[in-house]
Amino acid sequence: MTDLHTLTVAAARVALAAGTLSSYELTEALLARIQAVEPRVRAFITLTGEQALAEARAADATRRPDSGPLHGIPLAIKDVICTNGVRTTCGSAILETFVPPYDATVVSRLKAAGAISLGKLNCDEFAMGSSTETSAFHITRNPWDLERVPGGSSGGSAAAVAALMAPASLGTDTGGSIRQPAALCGVSGLKPTYGRVSRFGLVAYGSSLDQIGPFARTVEDLALLMQVIAGHDPRDGTSAPVPVADYCAALSGEVRGLRIGVPGEYFVEGMEPGVEQATREAIAVLRAQGAEVVELSLPHTRYALPAYYIIAPAEASANLARFDGVRYGPREPGESMWDEIELTRGRRFGPEVRRRIMLGTYALSAGYYDAYYKRAQQVRTLIKRDFDAAFAHVDVIAAPTSPTVAFKVGEKLDNPIAMYLSDVCTLPINLAGVPSLVVPCGFSQGLPVGLQLIGRPFDEATLLRVGDAYQRLTDWHTRYPAL
Amino acid sequence: MPEYISTIGLEIHAQVRTASKMFDGCSADYAGSPPNSRVSVVSLGLPGALPVVNARAIEYAALSGLALNCTVNQRSIFSRKSYPYPDLPKGFQITQYDEPLCSDGWIEIRLASGATRRIGIERLHIEEDTGRLIHADDGSSLIDYNRSGVPLMEIVTRPDIATPEEARLTFEKIRQILVWIGVNSGNLEEGALRCDANVSVRPAGQAAYGAKVEIKNINSFRFVERALAFEIQRQIAVLEAGGVVTQETRGWDEFRGETVGQRSKEYAHDYRYFPEPDIPPLVLSAEWIAARRAELPELPDARRARFESGYALSPQDADLLTLERPIADYFEAAVAAAQAVGGTPKDVANWVLNEGFRLLKERNEPAVRLVERMPVAHLAALIDLVARGAINRNVAKQVFEASFDSGADPARLVAEQGLTQISDSAALASVAREVIAANPRVVAEYRGGKTSAIQYLVGQMMRATRGQANPQLARELLEAALAAEQ
Numbered sequence: 004m005t006d007l008h009t010l011t012v013a014a015a016r017v018a019l020a021a022g023t024l025s026s027y028e029l030t031e032a033l034l035a036r037i038q039a040v041e042p043r044v045r046a047f048i049t050l051t052g053e054q055a056l057a058e059a060r061a062a063d064a065t066r067r068p069d070s071g072p073l074h075g076i077p078l079a080i081k082d083v084i085c086t087n088g089v090r091t092t093c094g095s096a097i098l099e100t101f102v103p104p105y106d107a108t109v110v111s112r113l114k115a116a117g118a119i120s121l122g123k124l125n126c127d128e129f130a131m132g133s134s135t136e137t138s139a140f141h142i143t144r145n146p147w148d149l150e151r152v153p154g155g156s157s158g159g160s161a162a163a164v165a166a167l168m169a170p171a172s173l174g175t176d177t178g179g180s181i182r183q184p185a186a187l188c189g190v191s192g193l194k195p196t197y198g199r200v201s202r203f204g205l206v207a208y209g210s211s212l213d214q215i216g217p218f219a220r221t222v223e224d225l226a227l228l229m230q231v232i233a234g235h236d237p238r239d240g241t242s243a244p245v246p247v248a249d250y251c252a253a254l255s256g257e258v259r260g261l262r263i264g265v266p267g268e269y270f271v272e273g274m275e276p277g278v279e280q281a282t283r284e285a286i287a288v289l290r291a292q293g294a295e296v297v298e299l300s301l302p303h304t305r306y307a308l309p310a311y312y313i314i315a316p317a318e319a320s321a322n323l324a325r326f327d328g329v330r331y332g333p334r335e336p337g338e339s340m341w342d343e344i345e346l347t348r349g350r351r352f353g354p355e356v357r358r359r360i361m362l363g364t365y366a367l368s369a370g371y372y373d374a375y376y377k378r379a380q381q382v383r384t385l386i387k388r389d390f391d392a393a394f395a396h397v398d399v400i401a402a403p404t405s406p407t408v409a410f411k412v413g414e415k416l417d418n419p420i421a422m423y424l425s426d427v428c429t430l431p432i433n434l435a436g437v438p439s440l441v442v443p444c445g446f447s448q449g450l451p452v453g454l455q456l457i458g459r460p461f462d463e464a465t466l467l468r469v470g471d472a473y474q475r476l477t478d479w480h481t482r483y484p485a486l
Numbered sequence: 487m488p489e490y491i492s493t494i495g496l497e498i499h500a501q502v503r504t505a506s507k508m509f510d511g512c513s514a515d516y517a518g519s520p521p522n523s524r525v526s527v528v529s530l531g532l533p534g535a536l537p538v539v540n541a542r543a544i545e546y547a548a549l550s551g552l553a554l555n556c557t558v559n560q561r562s563i564f565s566r567k568s569y570p571y572p573d574l575p576k577g578f579q580i581t582q583y584d585e586p587l588c589s590d591g592w593i594e595i596r597l598a599s600g601a602t603r604r605i606g607i608e609r610l611h612i613e614e615d616t617g618r619l620i621h622a623d624d625g626s627s628l629i630d631y632n633r634s635g636v637p638l639m640e641i642v643t644r645p646d647i648a649t650p651e652e653a654r655l656t657f658e659k660i661r662q663i664l665v666w667i668g669v670n671s672g673n674l675e676e677g678a679l680r681c682d683a684n685v686s687v688r689p690a691g692q693a694a695y696g697a698k699v700e701i702k703n704i705n706s707f708r709f710v711e712r713a714l715a716f717e718i719q720r721q722i723a724v725l726e727a728g729g730v731v732t733q734e735t736r737g738w739d740e741f742r743g744e745t746v747g748q749r750s751k752e753y754a755h756d757y758r759y760f761p762e763p764d765i766p767p768l769v770l771s772a773e774w775i776a777a778r779r780a781e782l783p784e785l786p787d788a789r790r791a792r793f794e795s796g797y798a799l800s801p802q803d804a805d806l807l808t809l810e811r812p813i814a815d816y817f818e819a820a821v822a823a824a825q826a827v828g829g830t831p832k833d834v835a836n837w838v839l840n841e842g843f844r845l846l847k848e849r850n851e852p853a854v855r856l857v858e859r860m861p862v863a864h865l866a867a868l869i870d871l872v873a874r875g876a877i878n879r880n881v882a883k884q885v886f887e888a889s890f891d892s893g894a895d896p897a898r899l900v901a902e903q904g905l906t907q908i909s910d911s912a913a914l915a916s917v918a919r920e921v922i923a924a925n926p927r928v929v930a931e932y933r934g935g936k937t938s939a940i941q942y943l944v945g946q947m948m949r950a951t952r953g954q955a956n957p958q959l960a961r962e963l964l965e966a967a968l969a970a971e972q
Binding site: 084085091093098101103104105107202203204205206207209210211237238239240241317318320321323324325326327329330331340344364367368369372376 | 578627765
């Protein structure tokens with residue numbers, strides 16, 4: 004087998020269980036693929052190939068009929084998720100040398116399920132960005148066009164899966180950071196309901212918005228990963244004690260009778276025609292299978308972006324206060340304690356992170372709290388109500404993911420507002436806390452387009468069912484970039 | 487010089503005595519531990535760490551609120567208070583701001599004059615303690631995070647306090663209550679209880695408060711009183727000189743006996759409070775709050791009143807016996823045991839307060855040590871020996887001290903050392919005759935009408951019997967012998 008690196012998680016599971024494939028062979032194949040394409044894509048910050056091979060050998064030696072659901076399956080993890088003994092940088096110079104002494108809950112759960120880590124994936128610094136260009140380490144390229152960005156902030160997670168360097172990966176999504184890169188790289192990605200997946204060990208950006216979720220090339224694989232990472236965690240006070248559905252069993256292929264709402268507000272002015280066309284065609288595919296499609300309105304959509312850019316930076320300004328070089332990470336030498344702290348923060352945070360810290364600090368400062376933070380929270384409530392009202396009538400909402408396909412490296416880096424607008428269709432979902440799935444649904448200008456499916460809180464099962472049904476009817480998800 | 491009115495409010499920080507820290511399972515018992523040995527991912531605020539509320543700490547804080555006559559709010563929220571300082575590993579402190587756990591309570595203090603005053607409690611909220619920064623001689627700074635994340639209650643009084651004495655009494659009363667209900671160790675030296683005081687002065691007749699000065703980190707009752715007395719005089723002097731009191735934070739310099747302005751940047755902050763997104767609002771049911779109320783023990787003031795009325799103790803004695811709960815419990819247990827052998831509550835109170843407290847003071851030991859030094863059974867045995875006339879009061883005092891020091895049962899001490907009171911008339915009658923024979927001059931004085939001279943003869947009899955003579959009997963026998971010889 005020369006193309007082991009193209010195996011999905013589900014296919015690899017079958018082969019591993021049947022004994023026709025060893026975890027060592029699979030890991031070796033993926034590392035060979037990484038060696039071949041990573042110099043051009045640059046999805047990883049830290050590769051742990053040796054460790055992965057050793058774990059694969061151990062997995063092969065310990066395989067039993069009742070081994071964990073991901074036994075011996077190599078994956079990769081966004082570098083904002085803590086891994087015990089493996090450097091975790093958040094794409095920032097301020098954490099260049101930080102090696103966590105503990106595993107995030109999702110990492111513990113993946114390990115318990117038998118998964119192997121290939122390494123840590125590049126992202127925008129502290130997950131702040133939509134292009135993976137704000138990483139302090141390097142730019143990650145879109146495997147479909149190396150002149151273009153993979154999206155962000157989880158650009159490394161999307162690019163690694165799209166470039167067949169890993170069958171699946173973990174990313175995080177605060178305002179679209181899983182879904183937008185999934186769309187731009189032509190892979191599947193799920194942002195779970197807020198509280199569905201533990202955030203313990205996720206280096207926080209916007210604590211009330213952050214969720215960890217999976218990337219893969221099929222919805223079936225997303226279901227397999229979700230089954231492992233979802234569930235209540237007593238170490239995360241915001242994780243919900245809601246039972247986890249059997250996601251794989253939910254993949255019935257059936258959409259008949261499903262009510263799909265299409266919000267007019269998401270087809271924004273200036274949207275790329277090819278994106279709108281691919282999105283509407285995807286919805287038509289579901290309608291043809293017996294789903295009922297209705298137009299609907301989410302009237303407060305236009306206020307999501309300004310509300311998000313107050314709430315997320317406000318939370319970030321406090322979350323990032325701990326990075327002072329005193330306890331971990333590099334420290335810039337200075338005249339005094341305060342001098343060292345100021346120099347470390349001033350020099351080692353990148354410009355986008357500094358911008359958001361200042362935005363958030365301003366929004367929370369005395370005399371401005373009511374006008375900004377409090378008002379933004381009120382807007383958030385209105386946005387939540389939009390979704391509550393919509394879900395009284397429909398089961399799923401279908402919308403575009405990003406107004407455009409992948410843009411050129413450097414195109415928006417100097418224009419924060421243009422960059423922020425890239426997430427205009429994904430931000431409201433985080434503010435509402437609802438789950439959202441992206442699946443590839445075609446191409447525009449030769450670049451991938453993703454369909455966004457939004458569900459009721461904790462109803463990931465329905466999203467996965469619809470996404471899987473769509474992938475049974477289409478082959479967009481089976482197309483690979485020529486690298 | 488016009489008369490001035492001072493207005494004082496206290497902010498008391500009290501550590502909550504839980505086994506683990508406020509937001510994770512890390513051990514909170516750091517006293518005597520090597521630096522940075524009681525730390526965890528959460529208490530170090532490492533990237534990715536999340537806080538989870540310690541349910542026991544909430545129970546204790548609610549119990550404290552109830553003991554301070556507060557309302558326990560069914561909904562309260564945690565907030566982030568941002569300020570940069572290396573002892574605060576997250577760069578913000580998790581605290582409560584506009585929706586605290588408890589609000590609107592009061593305590594009653596009793597002044598030296600005997601008058602009582604009610605001091606309002608504005609709020610009690612829960613937060614986390616910080617680490618400790620140590621500045622070394624070589625100019626470097628060291629940080630110990632053992633204390634980081636220890637649960638802390640902040641208790642804020644209303645500005646109802648008028649004098650430094652009332653401030654000290656308020657601090658003492660709050661300490662007494664918190665220690666009484668078992669939520670705080672009461673150890674001021676170790677920082678388990680700390681006090682900040684806000685004070686302003688204004689000329690009598692002026693309605694508006696003067697500028698408020700905050701005195702930080704006062705860690706003894708005496709210093710609270712002295713720091714406020716100094717600060718009030720300082721502010722009055724500023725006003726008298728035609729100056730303006732600046733609103734500021736000052737520290738208490740115990741060596742100079744002065745408050746000193748603190749220009750450090752650590753106190754000049756916009757804290758940028760906002761609701762802590764990692765902790766959902768804390769919602770407590772009415773049943774839960776009722777269960778806490780049911781757990782509340784009889785509080786010191788109620789117990790003092792009951793001691794006065796139920797045991798016929800003086801207000802002073804009742805006060806001393808209810809300063810600490812173990813002493814009050816000990817007293818009641820001793821009363822029960824003493825009454826069984828014919829002793830009275832007053833007997834017990836006298837032994838505890840006169841002999842017990844005196845010896846503790848001499849040995850430089852805390853009052854609660856009496857419980858171990860003189861177990862209830864021993865005190866009851868002693869009272870029994872006296873009640874039965876087996877030993878007299880003077881011998882009993884010696885036995886109390888011997889038992890206090892050795893831990894031996896008083897009955898055994900009396901038996902072993904042959905201290906039993908001599909109530910044998912025949913034996914004592916011969917001693918009486920000897921004493922009369924040996925003291926002709928005193929006997930003559932007695933017979934000459936100076937009946938008080940008999941005291942001397944009784945003393946001689948006690949001496950001859952190494953204090954074991956029953957003094958009452960000795961006197962009777964002397965009187966009888968003197969009358970017979972006449």
